[in-house]
Amino acid sequence: MKINILFLGLLSIALLPSCLLATDSLEVKQDSIPFLLNDSTVMIVKHVYGNDSIRFLSVHDDENTGVEAALDFMKEYGGSLVELQYGGERNIVFNLENSIDKCIFDPNGMFTDTGAHRTLDKHSRVTPEAVRAIRSLGETVLETYNYDSLGYVITLHNNTEGLYSIRYYLPGKLMDSAASQVHINPAWDTDDFVFVTEPFFFDYLKKRDVNVVLQSPDAPNDGSLSVYSAMQGIPYVNIEVQDGHLKEQRELIGIVTQMMTEFLKKP
Numbered sequence: 001m002k003i004n005i006l007f008l009g010l011l012s013i014a015l016l017p018s019c020l021l022a023t024d025s026l027e028v029k030q031d032s033i034p035f036l037l038n039d040s041t042v043m044i045v046k047h048v049y050g051n052d053s054i055r056f057l058s059v060h061d062d063e064n065t066g067v068e069a070a071l072d073f074m075k076e077y078g079g080s081l082v083e084l085q086y087g088g089e090r091n092i093v094f095n096l097e098n099s100i101d102k103c104i105f106d107p108n109g110m111f112t113d114t115g116a117h118r119t120l121d122k123h124s125r126v127t128p129e130a131v132r133a134i135r136s137l138g139e140t141v142l143e144t145y146n147y148d149s150l151g152y153v154i155t156l157h158n159n160t161e162g163l164y165s166i167r168y169y170l171p172g173k174l175m176d177s178a179a180s181q182v183h184i185n186p187a188w189d190t191d192d193f194v195f196v197t198e199p200f201f202f203d204y205l206k207k208r209d210v211n212v213v214l215q216s217p218d219a220p221n222d223g224s225l226s227v228y229s230a231m232q233g234i235p236y237v238n239i240e241v242q243d244g245h246l247k248e249q250r251e252l253i254g255i256v257t258q259m260m261t262e263f264l265k266k267p
Contacts, residue, residue, distance in 0.1 A: 026050035026078055033144060035137055037103075040094035042137060043085040044144050047071060050078035054257060057145050057225070058083040058156045059107040062090045065241060066156025069249035077257075082145045096129050103130040108224050110138035112231070115223010152235040152260060155225055158243040165190040169213045180216040185209045191242035194252060197226055198235040200266070204259045210252070235263070 026049045033044040054077075056070040061084055070081045084107060086092050093104050102124055109119030116134050120126045147153065159165070167190050169179035183206040184190065193211035196202055202214035215236075221227055229236035237256055241249040 026075070033140070035140055037092070037094035037133055037137065038097050040086070040092070042092060044082065044141060045085055046080060046082045046144055047074065048080040049074035052078075052080045052146075053150075054079040054154070054260070055145060055150060056081045056154050056156055056253075057141070059110075059141065059225075060084070060090050060157065061086050061088050063156070063158035063243065065158045065243050065246050065249055066239065069246055069253055070156055072246075072250055073253050073257075082141065084141070091123060092134075094133070096127065096133075101125065103127070103133075105130075105134050107134075107137070107141075109222055110134045111142075111225050111228035112221055112223045114221040115227070118221075119223060148232070148234055151264065152237065153225065153229055154256060154260075155236070155238045156249070157238055157240045158245075158249075159191055159240060161191055161242055166193040166211050166213060178216055178219040179213050181214040183210075183212050185211055189242060189245070189248070191240075192245055192248045192252070193240055194256065195226060195238040195240055196236065197230050198263075200263060201235065201237060201259060204262065205255070208255060210255060 029048040031046045033046075035042045035044055056079065058067050058070070058081065067081065067083050070079075073079065074081065091104050091106050093102055095102055103120060104123035105116070105119040106123065109115035113131065113135060116131045117126050120130055120134070166182065166184055167173060168175040169182050170176060181202055183202070188211045190211065193213060194205055195213045195215065196205070197215045199214060202212055205212040215226055215230060217230070219227055219230070226236050226238060239249060239252045239256060241252065
């Protein structure tokens with residue numbers, strides 16, 4: 001990792017608010033909630049370390065670097081993490097009752113009706129029953145995460161080198177319609193970046209010279225939590241890094257934590 005990135009990460013940890021200072025006496029709790037999709041079960045697992053003053057969410061069961069980084073952070077500073085466990089895959093597969101046809105969907109698209117239709121249509125087929133089922137899962141995940149109680153949302157995602165990066169959001173690229181502004185630091189791996197919905201977040205991270213994308217107000221409704229959060233007026237942050245970049249994700253968590261402290265001080 002570049003030394004300037006390491007410095008930023010260490011600085012952000014040094015500036016953590018007192019409620020997130022390291023402690024040796026954190027109470028640890030874990031709850032697992034089974035969610036039935038007819039013949040399949042998705043486990044909604046919530047880890048809580050001490051206080052619940054910062055919360056993370058991971059919806060893809062094949063993206064473990066973010067989960068590991070969040071657990072590492074919470075062991076020192078407290079917080080909670082909600083993760084989905086369903087077999088170590090990206091997509092969730094289930095059969096509807098009295099049907100042999102499989103329903104396949106990406107849980108990243110389960111937070112709006114339009115998104116549920118889109119992800120089912122892309123991966124299998126659309127039925128009213130399937131839409132209701134995956135929308136219900138999305139709502140249960142948000143309830144478990146305690147979605148709107150902190151005033152912001154932090155998700156964790158991982159990607160595969162060569163398949164997805166911040167460059168996808170540049171003008172003329174595949175996902176440019178989802179972005180209104182993009183800032184790239186050449187010293188960073190383009191697979192490691194933060195995706196945000198608030199101009200304050202974009203400006204803060206740009207000043208820290210972090211790779212960052214600001215979601216467009218006209219971003220397509222893909223059912224993602226970033227789109228849903230924008231609809232609800234809840235500030236959203238996704239910390240996205242390449243699978244295996246544990247140090248980078250851990251350091252970005254520290255930077256984002258400090259950013260949230262500054263955000264909540266705003267009048």
